Amino acid sequence: MVAWTLKKAKRIIVAVIGGTVLVLGVAMILLPGPAIIVIPLGLGILATEFVWARNLLHKAKGYIARNRFWKTKSKVGINVGRA
Numbered sequence: 001m002v003a004w005t006l007k008k009a010k011r012i013i014v015a016v017i018g019g020t021v022l023v024l025g026v027a028m029i030l031l032p033g034p035a036i037i038v039i040p041l042g043l044g045i046l047a048t049e050f051v052w053a054r055n056l057l058h059k060a061k062g063y064i065a066r067n068r069f070w071k072t073k074s075k076v077g078i079n080v081g082r083a
Contacts (some may be wrong), residue, residue, distance in 0.1 A: 014048055019046065022039060
């Protein structure tokens, strides 16, 4: 019973802290601040306890990696098939 309570308390604390960091990151999209750093940080905190946050974090990492690849190719001057 006590172990369940401690596990539940940890999950609630992670949800509150991670959710707060995530909301601050989303607010930084409109306000001045490093939203591109804070949003993944909030997702990383939430991903320690929640599968949906882990999946969203992996999708975001894949999106950033794909865009970085295409931007690197276009900066070098390689024709990547875009008009």
